Amino acid sequence: MSEQSTPPTGLRTGIYDLGYRAYEGRRLGRGYAITSLFWYSARAVFGLGRGWVAKLFSMGLAVIALIPALVQLAIAAIIPAEFEYASYENYFGFVGLVLALFCAVTAPEVVGRDQRNQTLALYFSRALSRADYVTAKVAALLFGLLIVQLIPQLLLLSGNAVATEEVVDYLSENLDEIPPILASAFIIATMMSSVSLAIASQTARRYWASGAVVIYFVIATALGAILRETIASSDGDYALLISPLHVLEGTVYWVFASTPEVGSDIYNISVDGIYFFAAAVGYSLLGLGVLYRRFLRMRI
Numbered sequence: 001m002s003e004q005s006t007p008p009t010g011l012r013t014g015i016y017d018l019g020y021r022a023y024e025g026r027r028l029g030r031g032y033a034i035t036s037l038f039w040y041s042a043r044a045v046f047g048l049g050r051g052w053v054a055k056l057f058s059m060g061l062a063v064i065a066l067i068p069a070l071v072q073l074a075i076a077a078i079i080p081a082e083f084e085y086a087s088y089e090n091y092f093g094f095v096g097l098v099l100a101l102f103c104a105v106t107a108p109e110v111v112g113r114d115q116r117n118q119t120l121a122l123y124f125s126r127a128l129s130r131a132d133y134v135t136a137k138v139a140a141l142l143f144g145l146l147i148v149q150l151i152p153q154l155l156l157l158s159g160n161a162v163a164t165e166e167v168v169d170y171l172s173e174n175l176d177e178i179p180p181i182l183a184s185a186f187i188i189a190t191m192m193s194s195v196s197l198a199i200a201s202q203t204a205r206r207y208w209a210s211g212a213v214v215i216y217f218v219i220a221t222a223l224g225a226i227l228r229e230t231i232a233s234s235d236g237d238y239a240l241l242i243s244p245l246h247v248l249e250g251t252v253y254w255v256f257a258s259t260p261e262v263g264s265d266i267y268n269i270s271v272d273g274i275y276f277f278a279a280a281v282g283y284s285l286l287g288l289g290v291l292y293r294r295f296l297r298m299r300i
Helices: 029-045 052-064 067-078 090-115 120-124 131-165 167-173 175-200 206-230 234-242 242-254 273-296
Strands: none
Touching: 029 067, 029 090, 029 131, 029 175, 052 090, 052 131, 067 090, 090 120, 090 131, 090 175, 090 206, 090 242, 120 131, 131 167, 131 175, 131 273, 167 175, 175 242, 175 273, 206 234, 206 242, 234 242, 234 273, 242 273
């Protein structure tokens, strides 16, 4: 007959009913969850809260986007005569490729990091819906692109005002430049963020996603320019609507109601600016559709 085991001396055993106590504190809700995810993702766009390598690429590209504005201000300070190297309407022509590289660096971090770390299930188990998740991510990259664009433009505006003898008069005479600056920056940020995130969301691998975003902007831009030269008729000008950078450049000139700069690819072509704007809206909607569909149908 086996001996009955006895618990060690001093060890109390038993079953304790700890019960279940419902949470009675304040529930911050869905809006707070979306806002928190937005600010977290916006910080990730610029590498804040991460290592110096993450900050180097995103912030480095943001600084590069400032260079044309700094050059213009330096020229204005040295040369007494009025000379415009960079203006509000042609600024995108200088920094378009830089913005594309910025998207290639940041978009995989915005939507790929959660896939790599397998944290999407945690997000979707709370008050945050999948559509809310995508909305916060798009808004974060859009916000980052607005900052990268608007700081140089505002620097141009303030610098040009300071370079004149009558600062107040210059600002009052050029206040009408602010609405097209804001409108063009918003259109650019919307299209580039939606398309970049749609591409980057297809894989969790950072380098594959970055490469795919770069390939899209470079190849599509080159393809549009090549087709325009290849097609002999005037219809060849519409081939530039394939190119994302040409579409955005044409949209900016249309928003400012100005003539494209001499020597640019969209100078003296038969395509009206409204077509570039319509193409920008179309690409934005297509990118958003692909992005939302990706996360709404994703298995986690």
